[in-house]
Amino acid sequence: MEDLQTIVNDIAKKYGSKDERGTVADYIPQLACVDPNQFGISIVTSEGQEYSAGDAEVPFSIQSISKVFALTLALQQEGAELWERVGREPSGDPFNSIVQLEHDHGVPRNPFINAGAIVVTDVLLTGSTSVEANARLLNFLRMVSEDENIDIDLAVAESETEHGYRNFALANFIRAYGNLNNEPADTLDVYFKNCSIAMSCQQLAHAGRFLVLDGQNGLTGDAITSSRTARRVNAMMLTCGHYDGSGEFAYRVGLPGKSGVGGGILCVAPGFASIACWSPGLNAIGNSHLATKALEELAARTGWSVFSNSIK
Ligand code: GLU
Numbered sequence: 001m002e003d004l005q006t007i008v009n010d011i012a013k014k015y016g017s018k019d020e021r022g023t024v025a026d027y028i029p030q031l032a033c034v035d036p037n038q039f040g041i042s043i044v045t046s047e048g049q050e051y052s053a054g055d056a057e058v059p060f061s062i063q064s065i066s067k068v069f070a071l072t073l074a075l076q077q078e079g080a081e082l083w084e085r086v087g088r089e090p091s092g093d094p095f096n097s098i099v100q101l102e103h104d105h106g107v108p109r110n111p112f113i114n115a116g117a118i119v120v121t122d123v124l125l126t127g128s129t130s131v132e133a134n135a136r137l138l139n140f141l142r143m144v145s146e147d148e149n150i151d152i153d154l155a156v157a158e159s160e161t162e163h164g165y166r167n168f169a170l171a172n173f174i175r176a177y178g179n180l181n182n183e184p185a186d187t188l189d190v191y192f193k194n195c196s197i198a199m200s201c202q203q204l205a206h207a208g209r210f211l212v213l214d215g216q217n218g219l220t221g222d223a224i225t226s227s228r229t230a231r232r233v234n235a236m237m238l239t240c241g242h243y244d245g246s247g248e249f250a251y252r253v254g255l256p257g258k259s260g261v262g263g264g265i266l267c268v269a270p271g272f273a274s275i276a277c278w279s280p281g282l283n284a285i286g287n288s289h290l291a292t293k294a295l296e297e298l299a300a301r302t303g304w305s306v307f308s309n310s311i312k
Contacts (some may be wrong), residue, residue, distance in 0.1 A: 106177020
């Protein structure tokens with residue numbers, strides 16, 4: 001295989017300087033302030049070696065990527081019972097669709113669309129305070145990325161709360177169908193703060209390493225989660241991680257991945273590496289325009305794919 005540092009250097013140079021960069025999300029006003037000319041990429045291998053280039057140290061709003069870690073915690077806590085409240089099928093609809101929720105009687109199609117993540121958040125909030133629920137995800141992220149400096153960007157959380165009419169509609173709708181235990185405003189408070197966690201590509205790539213290692217902590221060999229849960233989270237990332245662009249991402253990149261409207265994508269090459277790529281401009285579906293293209297090139301150059309075991 002080509003040297004990984006050469007690959008990330010080439011990719012950061014090529015995509016960092018593209019003119020066509022997509023459009024920064026503006027439905028959360030605070031995200032509209034982010035400079036679209038940034039591009040970062042980090043790879044952390046199964047052995048723990050890191051290869052980074054571009055703006056890999058710049059923290060960005062992880063947004064929906066937080067749903068990967070919230071799902072891991074909720075599956076650990078609830079086991080199979082979680083699936084009584086949220087489905088496992090790709091949605092084929094936008095991430096914030098309300099129509100589908102009515103059709104499915106308040107049981108969201110999967111844990112990675114907003115409605116599903118709101119239910120997962122409600123599961124994590126039940127039996128604890130909102131401060132504890134946020135701290136639980138934050139501490140989990142600090143532990144898996146081995147970095148105590150990760151935090152919530154409260155300005156983003158506030159901005160999203162102020163403009164979160166659609167998410168309030170979803171949460172109220174779910175509550176009306178009896179699939180939310182807490183008050184919509186309380187569950188959303190935790191949800192918005194989880195989405196507003198800021199991390200760099202480096203931190204995120206380290207955080208994804210347990211999904212590369214079948215649930216194991218790469219440093220200690222201890223189980224962060226069971227191999228069963230890690231595999232299932234990866235399966236959800238592959239089938240549902242890119243909103244209604246999930247099939248296209250699986251086709252082009254061939255790896256489980258989860259995107260967020262902050263422009264980040266976390267990608268897992270099981271057994272090989274965790275990859276985080278970030279560029280704030282989004283395509284029409286809401287996935288980072290350049291990070292998607294960069295990951296397609298990375299997968300082609302490394303040969304990493306869940307559909308083949310022939311590495312280049
Ligand atoms: N906090 C965002 C929202 O609820 C997350 C969306 C995303 O990244 O997909 O709209």
